Amino acid sequence: xxxxxxxxxxxxxxxxxxxxxxDVSLSIEKGEIFGIIGYxxxxxxxxxxxxxxxxxxxxxxxxxxxxxxxxxxxxxxxxARQKVSMIFQHFNLLWSRTVKENIEFPLEIAGVPKSxxxxxxxxxxxxxxxxxxxxxxxxxxxxxxxxxxGIARALANDPEVLLCDEATSALDxxxxxxxxxxxxSINERLGLTIVLITHEMHVIRKICHRVAVMEAGKVVxxxxxxxxxxxxxxxxxKRFVAQVTEAQGAEETVRRLREAYPAGELVRLGFIGEQTExxxxxxxxxxxxxxxxxxxxxxxxxxxGAYGTLILQLKGPDSEIRSxxxxxxxxxxxxxxxxxx
Amino acid sequence: xxxxxxxxxxWQDMWAATLETIYMTAMATFFTFVIGLILGIVLFLTQPHxxxxxxxxxWLTGALVNIFRSIPxxxxxxxxxxxxxxxxxxxxxxxxxxxxxxIGAAPFYAxxxxxxxxxxxxxxxxxxxxxxxxxxxxxxxVLLPESLPALVSGITVTAIALVGYTAxxxxxxxGGLGTLAFLDGFQRNRGDVTLTATVVILVIVFVIQYIxxxxxxxxxxx
Numbered sequence: 001x002x003x004x005x006x007x008x009x010x011x012x013x014x015x016x017x018x019x020x021x022x023d024v025s026l027s028i029e030k031g032e033i034f035g036i037i038g039y040x041x042x043x044x045x046x047x048x049x050x051x052x053x054x055x056x057x058x059x060x061x062x063x064x065x066x067x068x069x070x071x072x073x074x075x076x077x078x079x080a081r082q083k084v085s086m087i088f089q090h091f092n093l094l095w096s097r098t099v100k101e102n103i104e105f106p107l108e109i110a111g112v113p114k115s116x117x118x119x120x121x122x123x124x125x126x127x128x129x130x131x132x133x134x135x136x137x138x139x140x141x142x143x144x145x146x147x148x149x150g151i152a153r154a155l156a157n158d159p160e161v162l163l164c165d166e167a168t169s170a171l172d173x174x175x176x177x178x179x180x181x182x183x184x185s186i187n188e189r190l191g192l193t194i195v196l197i198t199h200e201m202h203v204i205r206k207i208c209h210r211v212a213v214m215e216a217g218k219v220v221x222x223x224x225x226x227x228x229x230x231x232x233x234x235x236x237x238k239r240f241v242a243q244v245t246e247a248q249g250a251e252e253t254v255r256r257l258r259e260a261y262p263a264g265e266l267v268r269l270g271f272i273g274e275q276t277e278x279x280x281x282x283x284x285x286x287x288x289x290x291x292x293x294x295x296x297x298x299x300x301x302x303x304x305g306a307y308g309t310l311i312l313q314l315k316g317p318d319s320e321i322r323s324x325x326x327x328x329x330x331x332x333x334x335x336x337x338x339x340x341x
Numbered sequence: 342x343x344x345x346x347x348x349x350x351x352w353q354d355m356w357a358a359t360l361e362t363i364y365m366t367a368m369a370t371f372f373t374f375v376i377g378l379i380l381g382i383v384l385f386l387t388q389p390h391x392x393x394x395x396x397x398x399x400w401l402t403g404a405l406v407n408i409f410r411s412i413p414x415x416x417x418x419x420x421x422x423x424x425x426x427x428x429x430x431x432x433x434x435x436x437x438x439x440x441x442x443x444i445g446a447a448p449f450y451a452x453x454x455x456x457x458x459x460x461x462x463x464x465x466x467x468x469x470x471x472x473x474x475x476x477x478x479x480x481x482x483v484l485l486p487e488s489l490p491a492l493v494s495g496i497t498v499t500a501i502a503l504v505g506y507t508a509x510x511x512x513x514x515x516g517g518l519g520t521l522a523f524l525d526g527f528q529r530n531r532g533d534v535t536l537t538a539t540v541v542i543l544v545i546v547f548v549i550q551y552i553x554x555x556x557x558x559x560x561x562x563x
Binding site for chain 2 (some may be wrong): 080082
């Protein structure tokens, strides 16, 4: 559906050439919710703007449904943009227009007749849950409601792809969740392909099927969300995963635990998918003469399934601890000894 | 009763002069609005990274605007005498004042338009582009409506400045309250005529300000 090939974007700045997007190749399937995560300055904003031609690549190409977005211009590009719509962090509504008029704006651009515009706008207002507010001005709406207008506006011309530029970053956690739920329901009901960029791992966990991690213009890790959460490879990915799995910073937590539980061995277990329901702990305790102390644990739900982490303190003779750990490893539970006794 | 305080005021003349002043101000404001708006939009859209990005046009327009904005109005009138003679066929009367009034005020208003357009949220312009809007659609449906309160308060300020300009033009024979105050009042040493003309000008200014403020509040939905 979306094909990025060796995509590169360089900017000429006062300090020299800045490579915002550096040789990125990836493909996004139809109907997928694809997340791109990175810290600010990683190049994700530029990348998403290359997808609808708001930016032109320095090298490489962007292809959406066999149309080379990076090569077309003028009328062709304007028409393509009606099928690749976008929502924004700061909503970018026209303050001079009511909710309904804002949603009609892209329809006016597409040349839809007045009565059809009105019908379509009311339909979309219903879809995003804003019935009754059609004549309100943006200044009379909350952030979440403004984003709902943004989404309705983006859907007006029946796009194939929805680009979300930090769409929930200006919203509080509760509102973020309700907007994410709306995006999932749109994805499922309309079969829309969604590409979103964010710096919040929570967003990725909650709705994305696959994720690409960006750092310094490059995609450093890419994969299934559940897999990435379970076994992040790159340090930056680990930091993002820690955002949602551990309340405090990972190292801080480990140090504190080590101080609080100086005896024995601390082990972090990672569970994924079905394993979260298997009685691994019961077997461990039955078969191994070690004391098991549960220190910390959580289970997180991602779009593709659940995964959990559990931190255990194992106490007993060294040899028994070794054999307990090798038992865990054999059960294909991701096992990590945090610190030696 | 008024005759006792203002013995020299001929109310018929005063009324005729008032109408002339209103006529000059209204006509000049209208053309200033149109020309200033076009110049302001050109200045805005020829900036770097904008739809018509063109440094040469931007520089030339900017230079033109700055030059005409900097010439003192009374000198501008004199400089424009040949042009006015050619265009209007005379250099006396309200119509003869219009070229100078418009050429003096439009660059000023163009600057205000540019400021107003720069205040528009860049995200909104990006959103319009992302929907596939043409530049013409962006001008009509984004730039103008989103900056309308600032455009209206800008033309209010400009119209008030134009009332002052008409009085100055009056001194060299454009007619209106300026001519009345200068020829009838000052030169014939009739203080009451000058005073009355001043009061009428003040009333005109206050009315313009009131209308401008009313409209600005009315259209601003932010």
